[in-house]
Amino acid sequence: MKSLTELNSTKVLLVLTSCLSLTMSFSLHAQEQSGYEENGWSMGMNIGKSSANIDSASIQSSLENNGFGVSSIEEDKRNEGYKIYVGYQFGPYLALEGGYFDLGDFKFLANTLPETNFRGKTELKGWNLDLVGILPVTERFSAFARVGVTQNESETRFGSNGLIATGAYNSDDNYTKHKFGVGLQYDLSAAFTIRLEAERYRMDDLVGNIGDLDLYSLGLVYRFGHSTPTYQASAAPEPARYAVAVTEPVMAKEPEVLVLEDVHFNFDTAELNENTKVILRQHVQTLKSNPQARVRIAGYTSASGTAEYNQALSERRAQAIKAFLILEGVEASRFKTVGYGQTNPAEYEANPAILRSDAAKANMRGLFEIIVE
Template sequence: MKNLMIRHDCSSLLAVNGCLLLMLSFNSLASSETDYKANGWHVGINLGQSSAKIDGDSIKANLENTGFDVNALNQDRHDQGYKLYAGYKFSSYFVLEAGYFDLGRFSFNANTLPVSNYTGRTGVKGWNLDLVGILPISDSWSVLARVGVTRNDTKTRFSSNGLINTSVNNQDNSYTKHKFGLGVQYDISDAFIVRLEAERYRMDDLVGNDGDVDLYTLGVVYRFGSRQPQPVPTTTPEPLTRVATEQVTQASPVIPEPEVLVLEDVHFNFDTAELNNDTKVMLRRHATTLKANPKARVRIAGYTSASGSAAYNQALSERRAESIKAFLVSEGINANRFKTIGFGQRNPAKYEAKPSALQSDAAKANMRGLFEIIIE
């Protein structure tokens, strides 16, 4: 007897297609930023409401075909559900998550004549592996889409007062299905995220019918290692220091040993090593200071923001350092007094929580050239 049935909703196919299209759009965006591991490992827990689709019409028809009049069919299609998961963010836009879920228990009770006390109950739990695409829409908000496979464990039990033989339908079953979902998330801090998600888990009832269970949850995610250590100054033969622009306004007299000159950092626009007019004015002041201090040698270190690949950023940082050197040489400073080095995106001045936010204060702070002045 077909006792407990869950309908296959054709709209789920449309939802799968929409989810896959959103995944493809994430992939096209991710191609512009490679080799960037934003946050690494994380764990999370989601709690919420689950909802099953019980095919009451089929249950009623089966009972009537066996000689029962069905006065009412009471359904309990909702329960609490949860999921526990761990994940790894392997690019700016993609995460792999694995976890355990429990969708709850669902049941029905048929009010029949003759009185049968006919009841069915089923529960669904299991394991999943998901590919999650995450698209930032602001500094704190992101949308996400997921597609995954599940290993479902279902347990179904039927009972009556003896008028219906239910023992043949009591089964435990395990099988592989798929799932998909959409959601939004909000970054509370570097370490904690809040997620709101809607997911659809495909499942079988135990009489060979396809169906699904929807899970709507609110969750919290903890990211490991999202806070990066403060940059460590590069070791030099003598101490170095940096100050704001207004502290270097005119040529300094020759500074006796072991004092150290003070020069301001130079900042660049995104993805360029070109000097703008304001930067050239600042470097001319630096050139005047260096001319007044002929014993001073300079190491110019170039840096970049976190956006882009490590190899590209390394080359860009070297070009930035060379650009500063070339300008100072053109202002009459001997080239032998300079040494240049590029650090790429290493040792940032500020941690960039979202490398894709190219105009953030952290990104602008990291696109720089640093002066290290040594008095011999």
């Protein structure tokens, strides 16, 4: 027959396995829909303070049942702890992490009559496997929660002045428990993340009762293969923020390219808003003043979504601008449209899962080039 502790730990393991299977399927489906790619391996280390619960009432009761009067019990239940781990992230919302932890040692000293100098110490370390759910808040800042199973290795030792035979109570135990925790993390760069965590580990205390051990820690995570990318400059020069009027064609060996102010779209749409129309009407006057100039309209998108979807959306944005300019009286034969999708962004999007970040808004744009020959 399994003990109640073993049955509870087995249930936690089964639930963790089921949750992992379901959330992996959900995360991969969400990634397929959004085009977000943050899969990859990572490693990290946390260091902090640990705090344990010692069942002083059971210790006192045991001593009193053996004829000792207990005046006080001194507890040393705080220590330093650390953990080292590796992980794999399945998209923006889910990760699996496993590693080694050492939560330090915890002691007590019982003051009794007759005087026994009765003392005890237990050390806790072991291995863990955690399922981590991640909630992006901003481009760089996220909250997360974890639940996992642990394989605990504890060493418990007792001592006295000889009035109590302690050798029979010393133990080296290996047992399965569970843990859970919450935390916050901030991406220092594409490769490094800093974490602040609070975790609760289940353990067997000095007298074998189930207790809690808390770890409050600060950590650093390194993600492999996620160095900050360097983007190639756009084929067109950086767009100016004002309209440039071309007074007459410029004769040169190579065509001269002048750039008008770019216009922006709302998320996941090719519809022109009122602010965009105001800017486009200013461009109409520039184009009518230069009837020989040819115009290229380039559409772009943010990084959220699949590459195929973004390519089509960027082409629709370029076509929407062209249609508006034609309605305003510019000849259709003067235009050429092209879509660049999510390539050549105006700004780097650190976290494409944040759909309406400043960087994403900057990339939802249409760019104008007036080609003068």
